[in-house]
Amino acid sequence: MSEREILELVEIAGEKGIDARTAAEKLGIWQQEAAELLARLVKEGKLIKKGRSPIRYFIEPDNEKENKEEPFSCIIGNSGSLAVQIQLAKAAVCYPPYGLHTLLLGATGVGKTMLAREIWKYSVKERGKNIPFVSLNCAEYADNPQLLLSQLFGHEKGAFTGADFEKEGLIDQADEGILFLDEIHRLSPTGQEILFSVIDHGEFRRLGGIQNHHVSVMILGATTEDPQSALLKTFKRRIPVAIQLPTLEERPIRERFLLVSQFFMQEARRTGIPIHVSKNVLEYLVLFESDGNIGDLKNEVLLTCAYGYLEKNGKQKEEPIYVNSRIISRGSRTIQVKPELREMLEEVIPKEGKLYDPKQIIAEISEPALQESAYLETLNGKETVEEARKALFHYVSPDIYEAAEELLADASEKFNVSYTKNVENSLAFFLQQIISYARVGRGLMEQADHLMEEKYNRERRFVEQHTEWLRKSLKIEITKGEAATISFLLAQHHEEQGKVGLLVAAYGEQVASSQADLAGQLLPDTPVAAVDFSLDKSFSEFKKELISAINRANSGKGVILCTDINLLLAREAELSEWSGVECRILPAVNTALLLEICKWISQDKMNVEEISRQGFVEYRNYVESLFGKQSSEIPEKKSVIIAYCITGTGSAKITRRLLLENPDISKMADIIPLGITSDLPSIARKLGNRLRLVVGFLDPQLPGVPFVGLDSVFSSEGIRRILFYLRDFGKEQKKEPEIALDMKERLILVDRNIHNIAPSLDEKKAAEQARYVLEKIMERYEKKPEADFAVRVYIHVIAMFERLAVREKLEPMLQFLDESEKSTEKFRWLSQILKAACDELKLQLDDMEVYYFLIVIPEK
Numbered sequence: 001m002s003e004r005e006i007l008e009l010v011e012i013a014g015e016k017g018i019d020a021r022t023a024a025e026k027l028g029i030w031q032q033e034a035a036e037l038l039a040r041l042v043k044e045g046k047l048i049k050k051g052r053s054p055i056r057y058f059i060e061p062d063n064e065k066e067n068k069e070e071p072f073s074c075i076i077g078n079s080g081s082l083a084v085q086i087q088l089a090k091a092a093v094c095y096p097p098y099g100l101h102t103l104l105l106g107a108t109g110v111g112k113t114m115l116a117r118e119i120w121k122y123s124v125k126e127r128g129k130n131i132p133f134v135s136l137n138c139a140e141y142a143d144n145p146q147l148l149l150s151q152l153f154g155h156e157k158g159a160f161t162g163a164d165f166e167k168e169g170l171i172d173q174a175d176e177g178i179l180f181l182d183e184i185h186r187l188s189p190t191g192q193e194i195l196f197s198v199i200d201h202g203e204f205r206r207l208g209g210i211q212n213h214h215v216s217v218m219i220l221g222a223t224t225e226d227p228q229s230a231l232l233k234t235f236k237r238r239i240p241v242a243i244q245l246p247t248l249e250e251r252p253i254r255e256r257f258l259l260v261s262q263f264f265m266q267e268a269r270r271t272g273i274p275i276h277v278s279k280n281v282l283e284y285l286v287l288f289e290s291d292g293n294i295g296d297l298k299n300e301v302l303l304t305c306a307y308g309y310l311e312k313n314g315k316q317k318e319e320p321i322y323v324n325s326r327i328i329s330r331g332s333r334t335i336q337v338k339p340e341l342r343e344m345l346e347e348v349i350p351k352e353g354k355l356y357d358p359k360q361i362i363a364e365i366s367e368p369a370l371q372e373s374a375y376l377e378t379l380n381g382k383e384t385v386e387e388a389r390k391a392l393f394h395y396v397s398p399d400i401y402e403a404a405e406e407l408l409a410d411a412s413e414k415f416n417v418s419y420t421k422n423v424e425n426s427l428a429f430f431l432q433q434i435i436s437y438a439r440v441g442r443g444l445m446e447q448a449d450h451l452m453e454e455k456y457n458r459e460r461r462f463v464e465q466h467t468e469w470l471r472k473s474l475k476i477e478i479t480k481g482e483a484a485t486i487s488f489l490l491a492q493h494h495e496e497q498g499k500v501g502l503l504v505a506a507y508g509e510q511v512a513s514s515q516a517d518l519a520g521q522l523l524p525d526t527p528v529a530a531v532d533f534s535l536d537k538s539f540s541e542f543k544k545e546l547i548s549a550i551n552r553a554n555s556g557k558g559v560i561l562c563t564d565i566n567l568l569l570a571r572e573a574e575l576s577e578w579s580g581v582e583c584r585i586l587p588a589v590n591t592a593l594l595l596e597i598c599k600w601i602s603q604d605k606m607n608v609e610e611i612s613r614q615g616f617v618e619y620r621n622y623v624e625s626l627f628g629k630q631s632s633e634i635p636e637k638k639s640v641i642i643a644y645c646i647t648g649t650g651s652a653k654i655t656r657r658l659l660l661e662n663p664d665i666s667k668m669a670d671i672i673p674l675g676i677t678s679d680l681p682s683i684a685r686k687l688g689n690r691l692r693l694v695v696g697f698l699d700p701q702l703p704g705v706p707f708v709g710l711d712s713v714f715s716s717e718g719i720r721r722i723l724f725y726l727r728d729f730g731k732e733q734k735k736e737p738e739i740a741l742d743m744k745e746r747l748i749l750v751d752r753n754i755h756n757i758a759p760s761l762d763e764k765k766a767a768e769q770a771r772y773v774l775e776k777i778m779e780r781y782e783k784k785p786e787a788d789f790a791v792r793v794y795i796h797v798i799a800m801f802e803r804l805a806v807r808e809k810l811e812p813m814l815q816f817l818d819e820s821e822k823s824t825e826k827f828r829w830l831s832q833i834l835k836a837a838c839d840e841l842k843l844q845l846d847d848m849e850v851y852y853f854l855i856v857i858p859e860k
């Protein structure tokens with residue numbers, strides 16, 4: 001039983017179809033055998049089945065088959081001379097949201113219109129829904145530019161004589177789909193201007209209208225114009241993708257034979273008559289040359305069929321049409337086979353010619369469907385980067401993918417943006433295309449003037465810096481146009497980055513996190529981060545956390561930091577520098593203001609600077625309204641304690657932190673940490689009588705301001721003394737109570753707090769080494785320094801260890817930039833002691849620490 005017999009049977013059954021039992025009866029075979037045969041033909045796509053008990057089998061109607069066809073599979077050369085063009089077309093279609101506008105370039109009849117339709121089919125498949133395909137041949141209206149504009153963009157009532165009513169243009173019909181403009185270069189300058197406005201802003205005005213209309217279309221322009229012509233350059237500048245189709249002459253012999261065969265097959269099916277074509281005619285057609293390219297070849301095939309049909313005149317339908325050299329000679333053309341082509345022709349053309357039979361269900365001439373066509377669509381459904389990568393590997397080789405990854409990693413560091421896996425895939429895909437093109441000896445894009453705009457300058461510089469690297473790692477030369485396209489890809493993704501990011505940082509366990517949770521719900525597609533600040537965190541720890549949170553919140557457009565932490569308010573520039581992200585700080589950890597900020601971020605109309613400015617205005621209004629209503633409740637300005645130490649960053653801050661832990665002190669006073677480099681007298685002057693006390697390493701002897709050693713903060717006695725100065729000093733002129741503790745006891749109190757001063761160190765070891773340093777210093781003096789001083793030296797040393805452990809650098813002091821300081825006996829003596837202690841703790845001593853320390857070490 002031949003497959004052909006059963007197919008004929010089904011075909012005769014036509015629309016009614018046939019079931020397995022009837023087929024078995026007619027063919028004289030077992031029903032089981034018929035059922036199996038029919039099922040196999042369904043599997044092979046030669047038949048379709050419908051219904052149940054009995055199942056009926058049909059030949060699939062042509063139109064349905066066409067719709068199901070894999071896009072691009074009907075294009076001869078899809079996996080050969082047009083493979084790269086098709087890849088490029090697919091990439092253009094996949095570009096969000098509506099595809100990249102594309103120019104199809106090539107001589108007349110090379111297949112531009114056909115490619116445009118396949119692009120549309122692919123787009124429908126990609127988006128999973130029908131979208132419009134509207135086409136217009138601009139050449140048809142070349143004599144009447146106004147009519148062309150009105151057809152294309154529509155017109156308002158009265159726009160010109162005869163415009164009696166308002167009319168939509170074809171572009172409106174193409175909204176959300178594809179607008180195919182054939183002979184696009186025939187558009188008048190006005191038409192071009194309107195089209196460019198659609199390309200740049202998605203907007204246009206109808207003829208005679210003033211209102212802007214919005215459309216989202218992918219524009220496909222086709223042109224036969226020479227790619228080097230000035231006119232075309234204007235279009236190429238604005239339309240990012242250009243696909244050049246080869247002429248018929250440039251196609252390989254095998255593809256030309258497939259083209260000829262496809263056209264004969266189409267004719268045979270259209271007429272229902274088998275067509276036999278002799279070897280000579282096939283040779284003639286395969287070598288056929290014409291300026292009209294494939295279009296003319298198709299006409300030539302039709303012409304030969306028409307002559308053949310005339311010859312057949314009167315014969316039975318089943319009798320084939322014979323197309324032989326006799327027929328050709330009726331036309332004006334003759335066959336000339338160049339000797340060097342002879343061998344190749346013999347390989348592809350059968351000696352006995354070829355019969356094109358309309359009953360042949362599967363067109364044996366069509367090429368295998370594109371393997372790669374599945375690649376992009378598989379990618380879209382992939383959840384994990386790994387899955388996407390695997391899918392991509394079917395198409396892009398791993399080293400290309402890795403190169404893309406590496407390039408993006410560099411770019412992301414450089415521009416401080418993160419690129420999604422889609423960008424990675426697009427870049428890998430594009431690099432793959434460059435390589436495929438290079439293999440056939442062409443550049444994918446020689447020039448890309450349209451991408452040479454200033455705004456991509458920094459990305460272009462980046463790509464330029466990497467061309468040598470790409471050349472080495474992928475062995476490709478990147479043309480100017482390709483480099484520009486990569487820059488464009490990088491820049492586009494910058495522009496497409498998310499919105500301004502939001503970070504909340506606040507004192508307290510959950511204050512910032514809960515505010516950020518709320519903001520996160522309002523801004524589902526914006527990264528929101530939080531940092532909860534507690535008093536036992538060192539600034540360096542906090543800084544680390546803050547920088548990492550800023551980076552988490554950043555998606556390329558900078559970060560608004562809402563915080564109530566005074567310490568941060570003046571540090572916008574520093575934060576931006578440390579994190580490399582543009583930051584703006586708002587004193588705004590209050591829900592009402594935060595909600596406003598969320599609103600502005602989600603509207604995505606303001607940049608960080610504008611949001612920050614607007615935020616300050618709102619904040620001021622908020623504070624004013626608050627103050628206006630509750631002016632009687634405004635607390636008086638608090639008293640101030642200066643925490644004063646050598647560096648201003650070590651024990652001064654620890655002192656501040658410990659003091660603030662006491663609720664009475666924190667209620668009554670602000671504490672400012674200062675070091676010996678600060679201009680203490682002028683700060684004291686500004687603070688006036690708010691300045692109540694200096695707690696620190698040394699007494700700066702500010703007139704009228706009492707001093708308490710920083711070791712006091714470690715004992716309740718000391719705290720009591722500080723509170724006395726805050727509350728009572730000056731009122732009753734009482735003398736401060738004496739502290740009766742001796743040095744040993746006081747050192748033990750400090751030891752109990754080492755975890756506060758040096759959280760990164762082993763407490764015991766740190767204490768041991770600090771004692772060693774203290775002893776060595778004391779040894780130097782015959783008349784021992786006072787116990788107070790000794791305890792402060794001890795605290796200072798521990799704080800220094802901590803700074804060295806977390807690599808917190810001291811601000812350099814001018815007087816120490818002179819290297820000769822290093823050769824003094826005192827410097828050498830102190831550094832020796834400190835170095836020995838640091839070595840034990842595996843810390844690297846910094847000269848600046850020695851300099852600062854020296855200031856407070858008395859002479860012998």
Ligand SMILES: Nc1ncnc2c1ncn2[C@@H]1O[C@H](COP(=O)(O)OP(=O)(O)OP(=O)(O)O)[C@@H](O)[C@H]1O
Nearest residue numbers: 074075076107108109110111112113114294295298
């Ligand atoms: N690669 C191809 N495979 C199969 N048929 C093709 C191919 N290229 C072109 N054709 C056929 O050749 C004919 C001419 O193609 P098409 O009209 O797309 O060319 P064109 O470049 O748009 O021409 P013009 O510039 O004259 O409008 C069409 O019938 C088309 O189906």
